[in-house]
Amino acid sequence: MWERLGSAPVDLLVIGGGINGAGIARDATRRGLSVAVVDMNDLAFGTSSRSSKLIHGGLRYLEQYEVGLVFESVSERRILMDLAPHLVSPLGFLFPVYKDSRRNLFVIQAGMWLYDGLSLFRSPKRHRMLSPRDLETEEPALRREDLKGAPLYYDCSTDDARLTLETAIDAARNGAIITTWAKVTQLLVENGRVCGATVRDELTGATKDVRASAVINATGPWTDRTLALPRKGSDAPAPPRMLRTTKGVHIVVDRAKLPLNNAVVCFHPVDKRVLFAIPWGDRSYVGTTDTDDPGDPSRVHATREDVDYLIAASNAYFPEHTLTHADVIATWAGLRPLIDEGAGANESQVSREHKIVIGQEGLITIAGGKLTTYRRMSIEVVDTAVRYLQLSNGLAGRDIEPSRTEKAPLPGAEGWPDDDDATQVVAQVEQASNGTISNAIAAALTDQYGTRAIAIAALCAARPALASPLVPGRPEILAQIEHAVREEMAATVCDVLVRRTQLFFRDVDQGLGCAERVASHMGTLLGWDDATRQRELQRYRDEVELSRHWRKG
Known part of the structure; x- marks a missing residue:
């Protein structure tokens, strides 16, 4: 992905690999637009993996008379149940x-x-x-x-991190360049319009410029920091904060x-x-x-x-x-x-509605909103970007189709039973493993990966050592590490243990007991030297320490 990034201009450069950034990329690529997504960390690193993990209408918003938000949310809930029944x-x-x-x-x-x-x-x-x-x-x-x-x-x-991940994977399958651990250090401005960004690889230090007809700021809680980025080619003041x-x-x-x-x-x-x-x-x-x-x-x-x-x-x-x-x-x-x-409302009374803004320099920003309505928000952002590109002649006369995401299942739902009987998929997963994994592990994999679990089971059948549990007594297995690196853009130990397997949250030791084994296996796949392996291990230990910081009082 890094090698492809910046090799040619794209229609849309999306800054931020959370649920909104992934959703925008999926919607745009399915309409025929070329898209690149960059994130300074992993997919769903921020709010998109730290929610209450619910797809819900927001019953309490009725008390605040936000009936429109509730209607939109319950409508999207129904659609997401069809698009991702495993998640x-x-x-x-x-x-x-x-x-x-x-x-x-x-x-x-x-x-x-x-x-x-x-x-x-x-x-x-x-x-x-x-x-x-x-x-x-x-x-x-x-x-x-x-x-x-x-x-x-x-x-x-829902599994919020995996919902983001599968949305991004689908975008990549449709041509999007999804580049994680790639930080935007400045915006590029020509003729008074934002036309791209300088991006730094956070794992190697390499930098490159990425050109785009339109740039979208989908950085969630980093929105104001992104708005305040230095501009190459402009001395205009940063726009006011939004959040x-x-x-x-x-x-x-x-x-x-x-x-x-x-x-x-x-x-x-x-x-x-x-x-x-x-x-x-x-x-x-x-x-x-x-x-x-x-x-x-x-x-x-x-x-x-x-x-x-x-x-x-x-x-x-x-x-x-x-x-x-x-x-x-x-x-x-x-x-x-x-x-x-503005002042006046307490935290819980602040609206969860979203807002789309086109800045004076053409930077498109999406802020606010809920996990549940991400698909609808993505449609609105891409519609806004298409109108902007039409006005600026950025589409060169191309006709862009309307959104196509309402009926297209996410990757793990492809081939899912019409009657929503997950046991049928569990049986396929167990069969594909050729006896190397138990029914309980097959069920756990199906819950996480849907029909994509069959490919993980096939890895175990080909190399039975990959069926080995990462933590004794738990269902997570070594094949998931292999799959995360090869198929899910995992680049660090944190990526795997926090957002691909969730051992960070579920294991009583938060995955510390298996972290060295994970780092060793990833190092073999990614060609890490010992210094890199130790760096990634320490990065994970620091993440665990931060989650335990409250114990210090």
């Missing part, structure tokens, strides 16, 4: 109502009917009201004192410590902010916080105060399963790139 899965949500709750059951029930109605009654399942007695069976860990009942409604969970960044923190615990059957909507006992307790395979996680944080998005991390805040909320709702600091396996933290609406 977007129905999840039950309980909304417990107590005697002291700020909304009574009647109001909540009315909100549920409105929520279902906005989805045109195409939710994964219709909501239903549960009595306190029903809840003793449905969610036995939930506090029962003063409980009046709870509606059970349905949204979806109000707020920090969201999650904690991960063993599911035995916090046994959940459904996601539970919680109101914090102190400030009444909404957060969730969510089941996650053999783990559970609680989040998120919502506090202003103007700091460096690359170094955002949980504090002791953040962790205590989340533990307090969990213990208020699940008093028989109280959590302590010792129960926290991992944390993650990210910054929401919200549009700055």
Whole structure:
């Protein structure tokens, strides 16, 4: 990808490899535009791998009268369930109502009917009201004192990093140049218009200029920093900042410590902010916080105060399963790139709507928005870019087709059963492995990769040593490292352990026990010398240390 980057001008240069950047590239390439995407780190390094991992309409936004946002979100939820059934899965949500709750059951029930109605009654399942007695069976860990009942409604969970990754892979299959660990150091300006960027390879130090008819800033919480980049060929002042960044923190615990059957909507006992307790395979996680944080998005991390805040909320709702600091396996933290609406609104009241701006020099910026609506936002950005190119004669008379992403499945959903029966794919994966992996590992691979898991199983059949677990007792295997490097653009140990396998979050040791083995295997594939291998190992250890920084108080 680096060798191809800059070898010829492209129609669109997209700065940022998060969900918006990947979505823009996928939409644009499927319309016939040439696209290059650059990111200073890995795909989904920022907010796109640090969300609450939900594809949802945002029930709480009804209370803020953002009906349009909710309608758009539930519509996109339905589409994403079809495009990526292996990554977007129905999840039950309980909304417990107590005697002291700020909304009574009647109001909540009315909100549920409105929520279902906005989805045109195409939710994964219709909501239903549960009595306190029903809840003793449905969610036995939930506090029962003063409980009046709870509606059970349905949204979806996702693997946010993999959703981004598969979107980028599809873009690459359609011709996009996707270059990670490639940092934009300056924008190129000619005749008063941004026409490209200087890019530095963060792993080798090499630099090159990339020319484009239009440049798109899709850098999420780095938006203002990108807007402020130096301009080669212009001394115009940087445009004003756009963002109000707020920090969201999650904690991960063993599911035995916090046994959940459904996601539970919680109101914090102190400030009444909404957060969730969510089941996650053999783990559970609680989040998120919502506090202003103007700091460096690359170094955002949980504090002791953040962790205590989340533990307090969990213990208020699940008093028989109280959590302590010792129960926290991992944390993650990210910054929401919200549009700055000026003083007055608290963090949770700031709109999640997005905004597309064309600057005076022609730089197109997308900011704000939600993970759930990324595909719709991508369409709007590409539509905006096409109009800009038509006005500037950047298309040379070419006709650009409308968006084609609504019906095209992501790579892992190609060949997925029409009846959504994942067990059929699991059987194919197990068969392709020729007996080298268990049914449990085949199921775990299918959950992560969809039909692409068959190729990983075939690696194991050809080289049985690749079926070896990375961590004893866990389903992640060495073949995933091979696949990540060869097929998923993984370039560092962090790429693999944080976003390709998620051992960083799920393993009790956060992957430290297998990091050397991973680095050794990657080094063989990528030709690392010992100094590079040690550098990448230390980079990963530093990432783990940052996630544990809160323990220092």
